[in-house]
Amino acid sequence: MLAKQNAVVELLRISPVADELTALFTKAGQSLFLVGGSVRDALLGRLGNDLDFTTDARPDQVMRLVSGWADAVWDIGIEFGTVGLTKNGATCEITTFRADAYDGVTRNPEVRFGDSITDDLKRRDFTVNAMAVNLATKQFVDPYGGMDGLAARVMDTPAAPEESFGDDPLRMMRAARFVSQLGFTAAPRVVEAMTAMAEQIERITPERIQVELSKLLCGAHPRAGVELMVDSGLAQHVLPEVPAMRLEIDEHHQHKDVYQHSLVVLEQAIDLEESAEPDLVLRLAALLHDIGKPDTRRHIPGGGVSFHHHEVVGAKMVRKRLRALRYSKEIIENVADLVFLHLRFHGYGKGEWTDSAVRRYVTDAGPLLDRLNKLVRADCTTRNRRKAQALQRSYDDLEARISRIAAEEDLARVRPDLDGNEIMRLLGIPAGPLVGKAWKFLKDLRLDRGPLDHDDAVAELFAWARTQGLGPYPADGQQVADDAEQVDDHDPDDQAG
Known part of the structure; x- marks a missing residue:
């Protein structure tokens, strides 16, 4: 762990922006710390060009110190003590020490500026985000065991989790998001507090929840984040259709565990992504493609279960839920269309579709065709190796036919022969x-x-x-x-x- 501390110090030593800022603040008699996610990411070897600092200087002092030095300065968050700036390609936020008080009703604190780095770190969400480096002395500041949490890859809170989540319930969503982004696990006491306090997430606006959910789904380990939300009961208030997929299975009416199946489809869809950028639309569609099954489940006499038209019901449910979470109209329609179309392939069989049916498949999918192909492939979770191979051959055959017909007829722009x-x-x-x-x-x-x-x-x-x-x-x-x-x-x- 000492080596990691030295790595942070070395990084700061060669950072012109940090060095220059330190000189400005030291000359003025003010302290300056690299803090929070910047320290965490530096220790994880993933520090980018966005840097977070904290200081004992008040916001108006910060503005005077950086004006004329920075390439650009903005004061949008100054009422909360934050001054933003850019310098030589780096984006920096400098926030005055905080010692806030919360009303227990909203997540908006009564902003109070403080004088102690230790008190400032205590009010932060998780211990791995509650570490700092004094830029003048290069002293590492870690009063709440953030380094230990980082080594153990565990998310814990500086204060008691009940206090932390009571101050800001959105931190429960952030816990699940960091589990997804960083591959960490939540400390047992954090899970217990989330489970006991899950309903308090309803104090948070849908827009804020949507941002955290999107970041969670676009993380490197979204399944773990979703599982934490479901296991703690948080999903019941944010995305209730997901835990609803945990259908009871009895020995007479056996079917796949729809919830577990959807998590596997999510992982397999991610494996098919071709861009370095996560595809939020594809990931939402993969997670939600079967949410219509609980409402359409019917037991068949003699054993078995059917889910007729679950794609139609599911598409309607997707629109309703994503609207409630304030997603954009484009995202809502794209995800709903993918859910509606995801079963269309299963009529393909062993290639019985005519060229006409292939054209309609392509035309109905429109610009979503590539995502639909990925979703359809990801939806194969059978353990029957022979069946899985047969399905893969069918997918390959359909895509080859699409390519052939598209080359011959320009399927991307199918229009009538007369305008x-x-x-x-x-x-x-x-x-x-x-x-x-x-x-x-x-x-x-x-x-x-x-x-x-x-x-x-x-x-x-x-x-x-x-x-x-x-x-x-x-x-x-x-x-x-x-x-x-x-x-x-x-x-x-x-x-x-």
């Missing part, structure tokens, strides 16, 4: 709902039969128009189409004469 303007001209109708119906008919035809040549598309349009009571139109649309093209070729001035 709206040509439909209006050929049928002699104005813009309106009827044009939309004709456009949809031609698009469905395009999906069923692939690209049509122009004459065949016109003939099909006329045939459809006759079924709608329009016309009369000739059975062979060629002459009318030619006439329309000839009219278009005339000079407008000639027609005016």
